[in-house]
Amino acid sequence: MARPRRRLPAALAALAALLAVGAGVLVDLATPAPRPADAPADAFSAERAYQQVKVIAARPHVAGSAANDQVREHIVGVLRGLGLETEVQDTVAPEAGQLSGAAGGATLARVRNVVARLPGTEPTGRVFLVAHYDSVQSGPGGNDDAAGTSTILEVARALAAGPRPRNDVVLVLTDAEEACLCGAAGFAADHPLAADGGVVLNLEARGSTGPVIMFETSRNNAKLVEAFGRAAPHPVGTSFAVEIYRALPNDTDFTAFLDHRFVGLNSAYIDGGAVYHTPLDVPAAMNRGSLQMHGDNALGLAREFGRTDLRELRSGHDDTYFPVPGGLVRYPGWLTLPLALAALLAVGVLGALLRRAGRATAGRLVAGVGLALVPVVAAPLGAWLLWTAVTTVRPGYAELLDPYRPVWYRLAVVALAAAILFAWYALTRRWAGPAALAFGGLVWLALFGVLLAVLVPGGAYLTTLPALVGALAGLAALATRRDGPWPVVAVTLAGAVAVVILLPTVVLLFPALGMGMGGVAALVAVLLGLAALPVVDLLHPQAGGQRGLLALRARRLGALPAGAAALAAVVLAGVGLSVDRFDAAHPVPTHLMYALDAGTGRAQWLSHEEDPQPWTDGYVDRAVSVADDFPGLGDAELRSGAAQAADLPAPKLETLSDTRSGDQRVLRVRVLPQRPVRLLSLHVDTSTAEVKSATVAGRDVPVKARDGRWGFGVVFHAPPPEGVEVTLTLVPKAGQVRLRVMDASDGLGGLPGFRARPADVGVVGSHSSEMLAVARTYPL
Numbered sequence: 001m002a003r004p005r006r007r008l009p010a011a012l013a014a015l016a017a018l019l020a021v022g023a024g025v026l027v028d029l030a031t032p033a034p035r036p037a038d039a040p041a042d043a044f045s046a047e048r049a050y051q052q053v054k055v056i057a058a059r060p061h062v063a064g065s066a067a068n069d070q071v072r073e074h075i076v077g078v079l080r081g082l083g084l085e086t087e088v089q090d091t092v093a094p095e096a097g098q099l100s101g102a103a104g105g106a107t108l109a110r111v112r113n114v115v116a117r118l119p120g121t122e123p124t125g126r127v128f129l130v131a132h133y134d135s136v137q138s139g140p141g142g143n144d145d146a147a148g149t150s151t152i153l154e155v156a157r158a159l160a161a162g163p164r165p166r167n168d169v170v171l172v173l174t175d176a177e178e179a180c181l182c183g184a185a186g187f188a189a190d191h192p193l194a195a196d197g198g199v200v201l202n203l204e205a206r207g208s209t210g211p212v213i214m215f216e217t218s219r220n221n222a223k224l225v226e227a228f229g230r231a232a233p234h235p236v237g238t239s240f241a242v243e244i245y246r247a248l249p250n251d252t253d254f255t256a257f258l259d260h261r262f263v264g265l266n267s268a269y270i271d272g273g274a275v276y277h278t279p280l281d282v283p284a285a286m287n288r289g290s291l292q293m294h295g296d297n298a299l300g301l302a303r304e305f306g307r308t309d310l311r312e313l314r315s316g317h318d319d320t321y322f323p324v325p326g327g328l329v330r331y332p333g334w335l336t337l338p339l340a341l342a343a344l345l346a347v348g349v350l351g352a353l354l355r356r357a358g359r360a361t362a363g364r365l366v367a368g369v370g371l372a373l374v375p376v377v378a379a380p381l382g383a384w385l386l387w388t389a390v391t392t393v394r395p396g397y398a399e400l401l402d403p404y405r406p407v408w409y410r411l412a413v414v415a416l417a418a419a420i421l422f423a424w425y426a427l428t429r430r431w432a433g434p435a436a437l438a439f440g441g442l443v444w445l446a447l448f449g450v451l452l453a454v455l456v457p458g459g460a461y462l463t464t465l466p467a468l469v470g471a472l473a474g475l476a477a478l479a480t481r482r483d484g485p486w487p488v489v490a491v492t493l494a495g496a497v498a499v500v501i502l503l504p505t506v507v508l509l510f511p512a513l514g515m516g517m518g519g520v521a522a523l524v525a526v527l528l529g530l531a532a533l534p535v536v537d538l539l540h541p542q543a544g545g546q547r548g549l550l551a552l553r554a555r556r557l558g559a560l561p562a563g564a565a566a567l568a569a570v571v572l573a574g575v576g577l578s579v580d581r582f583d584a585a586h587p588v589p590t591h592l593m594y595a596l597d598a599g600t601g602r603a604q605w606l607s608h609e610e611d612p613q614p615w616t617d618g619y620v621d622r623a624v625s626v627a628d629d630f631p632g633l634g635d636a637e638l639r640s641g642a643a644q645a646a647d648l649p650a651p652k653l654e655t656l657s658d659t660r661s662g663d664q665r666v667l668r669v670r671v672l673p674q675r676p677v678r679l680l681s682l683h684v685d686t687s688t689a690e691v692k693s694a695t696v697a698g699r700d701v702p703v704k705a706r707d708g709r710w711g712f713g714v715v716f717h718a719p720p721p722e723g724v725e726v727t728l729t730l731v732p733k734a735g736q737v738r739l740r741v742m743d744a745s746d747g748l749g750g751l752p753g754f755r756a757r758p759a760d761v762g763v764v765g766s767h768s769s770e771m772l773a774v775a776r777t778y779p780l
Helices: 002-029 046-056 066-081 146-161 182-190 222-231 239-247 253-258 288-307 333-356 362-393 395-399 407-432 434-455 461-478 486-513 515-531 533-538 549-579
Strands: 085-094 106-118 126-132 168-174 198-205 209-217 262-271 319-324 327-332 588-590 593-597 602-607 622-625 637-643 652-661 664-672 679-684 689-696 699-701 712-717 724-732 738-746 761-763 771-779
Touching: 002 319, 002 486, 002 533, 046 066, 046 146, 046 288, 066 085, 066 106, 066 146, 066 168, 085 182, 085 699, 106 146, 106 182, 106 689, 106 699, 126 146, 126 182, 126 253, 126 288, 146 168, 146 198, 146 288, 168 182, 182 253, 198 253, 198 288, 209 222, 209 239, 209 288, 209 486, 222 262, 222 288, 222 319, 222 327, 239 319, 239 461, 239 486, 253 262, 262 288, 262 486, 319 333, 319 486, 327 333, 333 362, 333 434, 333 461, 362 395, 362 407, 362 434, 362 515, 362 549, 395 588, 407 434, 407 486, 407 515, 407 533, 407 549, 434 461, 434 515, 434 533, 461 486, 461 515, 461 533, 486 515, 486 533, 515 533, 664 679, 664 738, 679 724, 689 712
Parallel strands: 106 712, 126 168, 126 198, 198 262, 588 761, 593 771
Antiparallel strands: 085 106, 106 168, 209 262, 319 327, 593 602, 602 637, 622 637, 652 664, 664 724, 679 712, 679 738, 689 699, 689 724, 738 771
16 A cells, blocks of 8 residues: 555656646746836837837828828838938839739739838848838727837837948838738839848737747748747747648738748737727737837847848758747757657557556557547537637627637636546546556557648647657656656656647647637647646546445546536636626627718618627628629628618729720720728629730739629729729620729718717727728729
């Protein structure tokens, strides 16, 4: 009976060690304290930068607006005040990559980028610090991206206060990022300073708080990642995040630079997503620790790349990398598959030795593998069911990227994953045995490692390294006396490695994917639990080989953690529902816009809410497709309701020239808004003519037809008051060519039938929230 008496101190010591490691991981992910305004001149001060945030994000400043003009003038004044060569690039630019826009055609914008240069002493290339200064129409952009813009202004001040760098440092504050990434695309494609490429450091925010994550790199990033780990004071970044982002249909200005001859790093803080693109994204919502972290990293990297020979930055492979307390671990990506295979082999050897040592039979080992799959499947499913229940009670969450106070729900998901793991272990341990279950967990970790190494190489470390270290710890435990301290030390070290690798991923996945995909974080949490199973087993009460009442008591005691964790999950979810209520400071998000056909006089309210909130439900009552009436709004099915027609003018279509050559007709027109608008569009009825080529504001655009009546179109953001000239080369089919024009402004106040939102009803973060569109068809 001596072993059970010694088991409790060993278990408590192992648990304390893992908790200490976990605490170290969480502290390492925390944001630094913001520096005050009187910080040294060569240091980054969040307080100094925040003063810029307050000016930039004083009100919404969408591209092309008077408010955006004022922000641009302020930025130019600050940079020129630092003695930097500063200019405004005023041009028409296509969206990044000349992609097909939401309207099924080409998207362009008039952009005015602010470009400043700090000349280097002996340049080997250029370093570009990039952020966008425009905001969405629905919010002032206190974080997105006044954070990035103000960071660059403060970094520029710190660089100007010190010795000049070896390489040119170019500051690019782009326009129309929110609309189409057009500012960055115009700079990267057309500006002389971009002709030879360089290193881009793009600064973004998608929320209001949290650590700054370096979430995207250019390809073959090994030397870039090396510099990041060396120079960033807070190097939070993972190759798994890069893989996820590359697979998602998301873009930032960084995308436009990657389309040309640039390499670089993309960084953002992403927690607090409830304010993203909403009126709540005000300066006061910003965590200044996140701003400080942005600035510390940006300044450190600017100085590092400012003194580096930029000709030597390219490498032939990506690195695998992840954060650890105090730094960044990285290794060449070509090691990914060999390591995964080595982990699988090591787990296989462990299984063979467990069988030889009599710790488990072959049948039990196989059963352990099958049983270990249960929590892997059950935890994500449980997280999905939990969030489904929560959103049933609080349907307004469906329109939010994340709840306003998400921590309670995140903890509930982790507690639920723990409950499933503990319950599974308590129910299966006595029959299968701890060795077989631990082996089964390692098998799945190793198999996931191989699968990830093939499909998502940058994420393979998540399971490969815990599986490899866990197998080695098991082999070390088998090689030592069972009643000695070394088996406990070995499994504790293996558990610590799993905590260091997997806990940051659990923490960062929640804000990255939102609670709607909390099951992914639950999966990683269970994988962490499987990797730490030997430590979990130290906490399991022993029956000492006895049967009957003693064994039953042991099983009941073993089920206590499961019950406690399940109760915690319910309580935490309940607390979340209790404290995260919608109110004036945290309004329920709603989406509404207004569309008027000026030719027929028919108007309608539109909403993208699939299950409209009570306020929205007062406007819309049926599902419709707007592609025929308002092709500039895209193909999505929306909710619609009848509206009173407002006295609003449609954009004019002026014919500048109309010539024919053979079977082709060259039509040159000007689309002229009759009111201040954010965008305009022109579409061709392709049943009346085939579009062979198109030029918009002097730029050739790709001809990409789509299905439907209005098969070709262009969308132009931030149009000048004099309108936009479009030249179309057409092959007429029958009768007159029909063109559909539309323009759109923002703000529904004053429209007939509009009722102002109550204090606890807000605006969802959407590029079409509060849009007012007017369209008309012109036969020519």
